[in-house]
Amino acid sequence: MIRMAYSRVKLRFARGVEVTFANRDKALKQIEKLAEEGIYEPIVIYGPEGCGKTALFKQTYEILESMGYTVIYVNPIEDEEEEWRIRVSPDSRSIVEDVLRVAVGEKGATLVDLAIKIFGILSKRRKLVALLADDIFQAVGLDRAEIYVKRLLNFVEYPPEELEKAFIFVGSSEGITKTRVGRHRWAGIRIMWNMSRDGFRELYEQIPGEKPQFEEIWRLTGGNPGMLKKLYMYSWSADSVIDGIIAARGLKRFIDRLSDTQRRVLLESIEDPDALVFRLREARTRQEKDEIITLIDSLIELNLIVDDVSIRSEHIWIDEPPTTDRDIGIGDETAWQSPLHREAIRKTLKTHQHSDNTRPPTS
Ligand SMILES: Nc1ncnc2c1ncn2[C@@H]1O[C@H](COP(=O)(O)OP(=O)(O)O)[C@@H](O)[C@H]1O
Ligand SMILES: [Mg+2]
Structure with a gap:
């Protein structure tokens, strides 16, 4: 597999404050490995709200593209950065132009359905296709989480001939859906935790202006970047x-x-x-x-x-437990x-x- 160097993504932290994706080295290695070997089932990533799942998904987008994947990212509840509500690798946008044009104006479950449709279309046209479905359970309804996962499993189990490898990540903070999704063998479940102390310090250092001592922030947030953002x-x-x-x-x-x-x-x-x-x-x-x-x-x-x-x-965690x-x-x-x-x-x-x-x- 051709692998080009990828850069760390820029993330919007707050109004006027941009940070560079920090740390999470182990997660990035795990993702590269999964993408290289190919997955057997969709992977659902659970973790505390604000632990950095969306940030990781955006970084994953970058990694997968650098590995030659065509990537579709969708986040039906994204309300800060419109360009991240739905995003498709530039080299494939023209193939799905019509659907994409409709999708851009959509939200919620309809947007998720359109993203899956785009994934379906591209699976027949490209060798390596990835779907990063972030925070979709809230949009489709928590009680339907398992149905969506099953739909995605079908792509992996019965791929179109043209498709060499599919890669599917689903992200959720809704711990309550974990038992529902987990009771079938339709997905692999991975849990993500807040940042490690050293990793969190890398992010803390990037925050401008006067701020409390690192120790104090660590004791309040336990390394949860979303809580750092709130503070x-x-x-x-x-x-x-x-x-x-x-x-x-x-x-x-x-x-x-x-x-x-x-x-x-x-x-x-x-x-x-x-x-x-x-x-x-x-x-x-x-x-x-x-x-x-x-x-x-x-x-x-x-x-x-x-x-x-x-x-x-080991295999139940993404990044360090x-x-x-x-x-x-x-x-x-x-x-x-x-x-x-x-x-x-x-x-x-x-x-x-x-x-x-x-x-x-x-x-
Ligand atoms: N590894 C990271 N490096 C830099 N900033 C991060 C990282 N992870 C999270 N953040 C910041 O923390 C905020 C909250 O993280 P987010 O990914 O939205 O959490 P989640 O999706 O798990 O709720 C993001 O807006 C981003 O600015
Ligand atoms: Mg999120």
């Missing part, structure tokens, strides 16, 4: 970012609905996220078990925690998506008293 946008006010999370996820309502057991376990999980699974294993009654399971599921659905950090096999570090909310088995997510829960628990007035006050 930057809110003039480094962690409180504003925390309030934003509380509002966006409706955390007050969530906390209100918790039973006493759930509240107690949640409080413990702030100190150690593994308390969730420990308490589940210890639960004596069926009801207690059910309540803790519901709590864990809700935290996953709200994109606050990730529950598979204990999986250590997280290492246990309770200071930034990473346990052996469960992790807060970032320390700021954890703070949002801590603050809501503290300020939002239990609405059940029948309980005696605790000291």
Whole structure:
């Protein structure tokens, strides 16, 4: 396979601030290897919101083109950089001109369908074709995630004669779809974590202007670049970012609905996220078990925690897996998506008293 050098992509970090794709060397190597060997199934990449999936997909676009692939990138919820809502390698645009013209004006599920259509057309005309479908589950509906993955699997299993290799990446922050997609053998699942300390420092150094010390930012973000972006946008006010999370996820309502057991376990999980699974294993009654399971599921659905950090096999991760570090909310088995997510829960628990007035006050 012909391989040309590729450059690191420029990414929009905030208004007027551009950064160069930093670090993630291991991920880039893994991607090159996959593209060289060819994939057997679509690969769905899960990871905390803001961990850098979209950034990685944009860099992947660059890598794949340098390897001779015709690439289609789609992101139906992209609202900042229009040129990244749908993008097709320049050398193939004329083949799909008509569909592409319609697609550019579309959003949501229709845009995803058109991107898949373009992928289908190009698969019959080119030897190496890649589809990078970023954040598509929200657009097509979380309950339809598996159907879309199955559709994509068909391309890999029954490729047109002309197609030598297909490459398919699907990106999602919706941890709740993971079990649905994972229960069939229709896709390979890879998990991506926040940036490593050194990698994150490379990004931090690129942020202009006066900024808090690296240590402080690391302790707040745990290496989540999206949280760094939020902090930057809110003039480094962690409180504003925390309030934003509380509002966006409706955390007050969530906390209100918790039973006493759930509240107690949640409080413990702030100190150690593994308390969730420990308490589940210890639960004596069926009801207690059910309540803790519901709590864990809700935290996953709200994109606050990730529950598979204990999986250590290499091939399930893209880039480096997280290492246990309770200071930034990473346990052996469960992790807060970032320390700021954890703070949002801590603050809501503290300020939002239990609405059940029948309980005696605790000291
Ligand atoms: N490896 C990286 N190098 C430089 N900047 C990054 C990197 N990863 C993420 N970012 C920055 O952080 C922001 C959030 O990352 P993004 O890729 O949108 O996260 P996700 O798609 O996982 O929610 C991006 O807008 C980008 O500016
Ligand atoms: Mg994204």
